[in-house]
Amino acid sequence: MKTHLLEIIERAAAGAYGEDSYMIGKLAGLFGAAKFEKSWGPFICGANGEPGTDGLHESYLICPCYGADVGSTATYRRVEL
Numbered sequence: 001m002k003t004h005l006l007e008i009i010e011r012a013a014a015g016a017y018g019e020d021s022y023m024i025g026k027l028a029g030l031f032g033a034a035k036f037e038k039s040w041g042p043f044i045c046g047a048n049g050e051p052g053t054d055g056l057h058e059s060y061l062i063c064p065c066y067g068a069d070v071g072s073t074a075t076y077r078r079v080e081l
Contacts, residue, residue: 005032045073052078 005028011017012025042062049058059077 003032048075 008028009025009032012021012028015021017024042064044060045063046061047057047059048061051057056078059075061073061075063073
């Protein structure tokens with residue numbers, strides 16, 4: 001499956017962006033390499049407690065994006081209703 005970044009890199013390699021093609025290709029490559037788990041958004045960076053019968057842990061630590069400081073991480077806890 002071709003991603004949007006790969007399309008940009010291919011267009012840049014073909015010179016589709018004129019004199020900016022080299023820089024656009026480089027930036028798209030850097031963004032592609034910096035992506036964590038193929039996602040720009042939130043990801044699970046930890047789990048607490050033992051998994052329940054459904055396989056889910058008691059709580060999860062969610063980081064808003066790769067490289068955010070620990071103060072940005074939030075804990076989401078399972079609640080029995």
